[in-house]
Amino acid sequence: MKIIVCIKQVPERDAQVRIASSGKWIEESDLQYAMNESDAYALEEALQLKEKHGGEVVVLSAGPERAGTTIREALAKGADRAIQVESDTLNQLDALGVAQLLANAAKQESPDLVLTGLQSDDLGYGQTGVIMAEIMGLPHASLILNVEKTDSGITVKRELEEGWFQNIELPLPAVLMIQSGGTKLRYATLMGIKKAKTKELKKLSATELGQPAAPAAALDKITQPQKQKSTQIISGSAKEAAATLVEKLKFEVRVI
């Protein structure tokens, strides 16, 4: 099976994100970046399918130069090669625009399976994979935890709300959006990290892939969330704060 895995580089989880002076984006200087969490699960699912059935795992990532470090991380974990759609202006597109770039790059590879993460940890549109499927003319399923290959295609386990699941059969080729937690993530080995340096990383410019659509939904402004509820913040040392909290739990909340 030839599997494409879409991987996005996003600000690291604990990074302090600040709003840029334009008010339309975040301040990117001195931010740390990491692999989007659900994409790591998509990569793991792809690597396990390859280990079982053979084939190739190709990483596809759109982003500026810096995304290269996240791509190398995926190669170090075992992906065979990578394609980077280089663009510094992705944040001017919406999910449809980015999906068009990714779908056009993916089409050139004629994959059997395209995996994306369920949702990006920065913009959180939760759509890119579904839109790619639509552009590529392929069936899709989202919120997928596991993938089994069958004689006629694949059977996937889809998460439903409140602890329910469902199996779905799809023909190949298909596009899946992968939810976290279906498999256990591997770490890159030293050997893997070494090998990653020699693996192919093909760069495509966004302009080569055709002009993406102007945004149907434009991000106009970024702001701090409005505070809704006033939390009583308990200050002091850990010990003092703990003592005060216990007083409150005893005399105000009455649970102790």
Add this chain to the structure above:
Amino acid sequence: MSGVYVVLEDRNGRFGRISFEAIAAANILAAQSGSKPTAIVIGAQTEALAAEAATKNVGKVVRIEHALLSPYTPDGYAAALQQFIAAESPDYIVFPHTYQVRDYAPALAARLGRVLIGDVTQIADGPVFIRSLMQGRLSGSYKSTGGPTLVSVQSGAFRAEDAQSSPAEITTFAPNIEASQIRTKPGEPFRGTAQTVDLGSAPMIVAVGRGIREESNLNLVQDLAASLGAEIAASRPICDNGWLPIERQVGSSGQTVAPKLYVAVGISGAIQHLVGMKGSQCIVAINKDAEAPIFEVADYGIVGDLFEVVPALTEAVKSAKL
């Protein structure tokens, strides 16, 4: 034609609360033109659903009905709604932000050359659609350029409206769908592992998140839970890692709880976690990041290192009980 439409979603013949919240959001948009939204029910047999929808605060109800619309498939729903939209040219279509909507609405939008403005928490004048960015740490304001505009609303963000007295008019729309258009074959829903803990009835819960860093640190929160006599629960990453069983996961894909006391330790407060616990009577958050969204729903907060605060709290609870 034009106007505001709202797609209602049922599970086993019943609407979820989030569908009524979507009606409220649709009414905000419809009020701009002094009208009421039209509710859409979709399925193979929609008569009873339509009758219920007609008692809600909507101007009309449309039944989009076809044998191939049950069970749900993204291909079936996208094809049916695409035809309906072609016939009616709506300005706005509002959806509840459910897992099902996440699965088909982006495909529908793409067929129309549009995107879904998803998981919206607020609609301001303009209209401007506000949704979370960076896992709830920032808010983004979106404007739609052109139409139709597809919007999905976050669970709990809009107040579900009361019913109206005289039922709305009901019409039917029959889409053309061929079996060959439906490329995926869904199976029956099933439950995960047998539930052996019922967090729903626990009076106190101590929940742990990724701030705990390692599995071997879990004993810190287990000690706190034991001192309080509380059940232990977790955010998704803890269960994803296999550190606690999935039946202890709280949130949209786990359990919904409403204890007297919910202590969130090292949990950031992503919306998918909050929907599972924000109904708790008293919420305590312990987090080193004063900006963490969990403090939005907490009654009491301690901003600090959980590795210092949690052991101190365990001791304080123990001595209070002596």
